[in-house]
Amino acid sequence: MILNLLSKTFFSMDLVQSIGEIDEYKDMVGNLARAIATPNLGDVFPFLTIFDLHGIRWSSRTYIPMLFNIFNDHIDKRLKLREEENYVAKSSNKDVFEALLNISQEKGQKMDTEKIKHLFLDLIIAGIDTSSYVVERAMTELLHNPNIMSKAKMELEQTIGIGNPLQESQIENLPYLEAIIKETLRKYPPAPFLLPRKAKENVEIHGYIIPKGAQVIINEWGIGRNPNIWDDPNLFSPKRFLGSNIDYVKGHDCNFTPFGGGRRICPGMKLATKMLHLMLGSMVNSFNWRLENDMKPEDMDLDQQLRAIAVRIN
């Protein structure tokens, strides 16, 4: 679902269908995303890099060309289409790719398709696992806490009507849904150590010296579970965010930066936030959910992958 939301936003293309047509491409994106998310010992001990201990280089060399084949096809088709006389972008072509091509055309430049391919690769890889992990964790917590699921359902029912699809313009009228998403990001940040930083100069923090050039890793997961910052941090309690000013948007609340902060703050944050609301809101509002094999919520192992069944409301 996330893969398609992203590929439609960037290329107006159904990447899941394109991948499904070719057998050996199945699970290509999942394998790539997993390879990139795998902690790499070589990052800490650079001399280990040549051994490719986790198969990251192997996966990248295998799967990136496959994805590029699909991108090439779509890029070529679009460029040919744009060469046609009186070309006007149809609604099905109004996407990020078209916007980039228009900008470069206005500036009299030729868009470098190699760069486009790498840009979309970065965005897709950075966006898929992060967003789908949040949806999976949120649904797990909602099934584990039926009272929170009921409150979310009630808010959606009162605001958009039971079973109706959620529109982007309605997101701001759903504060409880937003609180659920924030609480999920606090308890389960998909990038638990953000991206590594490097100290530009010697810095002293609370009596500790961080020497110039040192790599700094921020433990966002640890901050989210710190009892000195959050009451009962292991409890999933969206209401802690209701009426609170704590937000991740600017990356200024150092207690809560699931999208990072500063110049390298996640560029996909706004898109991700909208996708999360639309997906979670639609899933909760369109179906009743129950655990597989009549399992009771209290018997759930929250560390296990979610196993649940959606039951149509009507």
Ligand code: HEM
């Ligand atoms: C719930 C969803 C997401 C979360 C929690 C998340 C989180 C993050 C974090 C923590 C960083 C590092 C920022 C820092 O260290 O300051 C990051 C970087 C990045 N994210 Fe996301 N992200 C999400 C979704 C997305 C999506 C949907 C896209 C693309 C459409 C995306 C594209 C990127 C890119 C390209 C970078 C690297 C930026 C750079 O190096 O300057 N992310 N993200």
